[in-house]
Amino acid sequence: MKRVAVVYGGWSSERDVSISSGTQMAEAARGAGYDVVEVDATRDLAAQLREVKPDVILNGLHGPWGEDGCVQGLFEVLGIPYTHSGVASSAIAMDKRMSKAIFAREGLDIATDVAVTREEAARAHPMDPPYVVKPVAEGSSFGVLIVPESANGPSKLLMSADWSYGDNLMAEEFIPGRELTVSVLGANPLGVTEITTLNEYYDFQAKYAQGGSQHTIPADIPKHVEEAALEGAIKAHHALGCRGVTRSDFRYDEVRDRVVILETNTQPGMTPTSLVPEQAAHVGMSFEALVSWMIEDASCQR
DSSP: OOEEEEEEEOSSTTHHHHHHHHHHHHHHHHHTTOEEEEEEEOTTHHHHHHHHOOSEEEEOOOSTTTSSSHHHHHHHHHTOOBSSOOHHHHHHHHSHHHHHHHHHHTTOBOOOEEEEEHHHHHHSOSSSSSEEEEETTOOTTTTOEEEOTTOSSSOGGGGOTTOOSOSEEEEEEOOOSEEEEEEEETTEEEEEEEEEOSSSSSOHHHHHSTTSOEEESSOOOOHHHHHHHHHHHHHHHHHTTOOSEEEEEEEEETTTTEEEEEEEESSOOOSTTOHHHHHHHHTTOOHHHHHHHHHHHOBSOO
């Protein structure tokens, strides 16, 4: 029986999301017949893994250290096969500006952006509003601020003492319209979901709270928009060198008929409200089957 270490938790801002994803995957892996050990990652993760001696690591970490190539490098050093993307692709995908440069090279439509420090973004508008300010390397919409067209100046939240998302930010053209997302499993897109929420945008609460958002699959969109999103997700997955499962997010601007890719997630959530399990179910794949696929797809040198 294959021994699977489900690694989750950690110390990033996405710790709670990771615990939810990890415990869900652990339960599914047990149901599929694997010998499962749950590992709440500490900074001595190498010792934790040596103690449990897994055959495979099911990576349930989210955010910095967990999906930016850091922990993937540790798995490589230890020589333990692991799920999801490898070192380089994880690092590139986590850096929003770097990944967008690759998307543009592939001919995908991206939002105009500029690199700014937190101090610069707080001192003066880095571009004409409306625009979005976001950390270059965070997930789950942490630290995302929308500055509306009517704003007299930058968001005061940028200089808050509670700010914990670093000083390297980007200001990005605000793309109005509809939120779309596409999961890719291996080399196959699973479908297009439209996400609607009562919140200003698809923020942390909308992502993870029960009832925080409504998911429509298949999305009720024109055929050419569906094809653009499916093709865009596949292009992004391959251009970044991703493996396993990814999820790419888009905005569809109906007025200008633009399908704009925002980012590709190499460690998409596996919580009860997450989109990848929902899209897998739409194509007839149970959560146990999805988790089993990821485990059997695990390898080193990804």
